[in-house]
Amino acid sequence: MDGMMQDGKRAAVLFDLDGTLTDPFVGITRSIRHAMEAMDREAPDAEALRVSIGPPLQVTFAQLLETDDEALVWQAVGHYRERYKRVGKFENTLIPGIVDVLEQCADAGYFLSVATSKMESYSRDILDHFDLMRFFDAVHGSAPDGTNANKADLIAHILAVEPVAAKRAVMVGDRKHDILGASANGVAGIGVLWGFGDRRELEEAGAAAITDQPGELPAAIAARFARQPV
Secondary structure: OOOEOOOOOEOEEEEOOEOOOEEOHHHHHHHHHHHHHHOOOOOOOHHHHHHHOOOOHHHHHHHHOOOOOHHHHHHHHHHHHHHHHHOHHHOOEEOOOHHHHHHHHHHOOOEEEEEEEEEHHHHHHHHHHOOOHHHOOEEEEEOOOOOOOOHHHHHHHHHHHOOOOHHHEEEEEOOHHHHHHHHOOOOEEEEEOOOOOOHHHHHHHOOOEEEOOHHHHHHHHHHHHHHOOO
């Protein structure tokens, strides 16, 4: 499929990172548990933290600490980052089949960007580690102060600074935050079921399509663009 628009802009695919391109379960849960222990709080079981993968860290720690004290939340975020920067970001595995997906999307001529709530610097390290940077035209994540950790804000930023039009873009992700953030910006959201969200979560968020396996994703993206106006 030709990824070009009549005005020269390319159809764009925005990819979430955690749970969509890679499985970060071990690194994230160990780093959250490390932070909770450093805060002298009981660390939840790793499986109980599965739902914490996807939302911004500030949201996760506000919930886990049961507080709206921003100073306390950011203290926990600091403990998390200390471990995650050192070892956690590489306690991670590539989703089987995702390289083929990216190759097909690149061959189709799409503008490809990562759109993640994770800090952008960590995201680039992870993409380099798995040799995925070669597929992407851009990488966008959050700043250390939390700017653009909210997916709606992040996607709005991407639309503002990249040659991307909302009407010819899709956001691919595994959690409701990806779909809701896309919708807030007039971008179609495609949900994936190999990450940390389930079908009900993605349907209720308003996903335009949901894919069960990575191999289904290129066709779902192409079908969405075929229905959108140029």
